Amino acid sequence: MQKYSAFSLFKNALNGHKDWQVAWKDPTPKEEYDVIIIGGGGHGLATAYYLAKEHNITNVAIVEKGWIGGGNVGRNTTILRSNYMHDENGLFYEKGMQLWRDMSQELNFNVMYSPRGIINLAHSDAQMNAYARRGNSMRLNGIDAQLLGREEVKKLVPILDFSENVRFPIFGGLMQPSGGTARHDAVAWGYARQADSMGVDIIQHCEVNGFDVVNGKIKGIKTSRGNIKAKKVGLCVAGSTSILAEMLNMTLPLETHLLQACVSEPIKPLLDHVVTFGAGHFYCSQSDKGEMVMGGDLDGYNSYAQRGNLPTLQHVLTEGIAMLPFLSKLKMLRTWGGIMDMSMDGSPIIDKTHIDGLYLNCGWCYGGFKATPVSGWTFAHTIAQDRVHDLNAGFNLNRFNTGYLIDEKGLGTKTWIS
């Protein structure tokens, strides 16, 4: 594989950029694989990469109905964080933060990792207390957390509305300094390129139509490009999980909902951190191009549409203007939507299933992007060893039977309001 560097860029520039190798191949499906990963998004690509790198399993195919990186890995707001209270979430996502730190070097692909800090704003004394508790829980798990007072927030983000006579005055906030952003497309491409170089077949435009299950054991998949045999199959299809589950006669604790995001026209550097509104659901950061990147609530009803509806966008941006009044002066550049696999307790599922050789990775709700490396890392372990890793043991499917839910927000099963 060609190594990317400043020198290779310089050399190829002199040569008219004619000698770049393809980053990944376009193979025809083989008859059989040791492992097939369904879904060529961030999680699927990361899983294939870690199967090859950590477990020496290289006879692997990724099948993707569209093109790699065309789903939620290219539709999110690129935020990285591990600011969770519960141990299962905190320890899991913090492992992810470690993987993010080294990702550009490891993948030889600049993912523009930017640990600029994430600040959750608090708008009441009660919220400050809740953040103090969450911050302490984080620190007990070795995650960096700082409780900020109003003046400290003002010093860091002076552009916020600090007026006294607003409906939701800023009391302070909880900051995770190591949180931040990364370029989402680069993550997909970086994992794809490395996985391909280790022998993984990335098969695009290949839709799964069914499964071959004999006596409770997976034998292969049926696709738009023919049947492919496999010893093991992993599902990494986010919002499409319920569609594949139906083919397997499984009903899962999931609902598919639509989440929108949007960016403004680019402006000069103004917002150095990721900031979230604490009295609703709105978050904002500024991209390297200068656009304000924003997101918030789900559209609020089951949807596979991959495009959003205006009432929710209006609602979300109303919160945005309450937090950052200057936003009202900006023109909107783009809005888009992606479909989320909302789990019933707001936490993911990475587990084996009742079908031998079939593994499940779903339930990411809003939080899939930041989990990309650690989701792939733990899912690869679960598939390769046929047992869960300590880090994803809590994310089992059986927790909905036993009652050991990981409900970070305490919202219950109304997925559309979470």
Added chain:
Amino acid sequence: MLYIKCPYCGLRSQNEFAYGGDGTVKRPALNKEISDVEWNNFVYNRKSPRGKHIELWHHISGCRQWIKVQRDTVTHEIFKTVEADKDI
């Protein structure tokens, strides 16, 4: 913008409604002995179909009645709306 035909009030914008989730979920009968699996299916497990979906909506900023709506989850086309206690 969705426009939902409330069986009591007529066609109204989605802004007047609150979503109530899958309308096919039935609570197990009171005092009936049920298994954990049955309870689990009622509380957590959802089909979440791509296509026609029967769901509950609450006309919260209107007549405050619950209604049942059959809607396509891809195109958002609404096929039918009835009172909550009626079947679609």
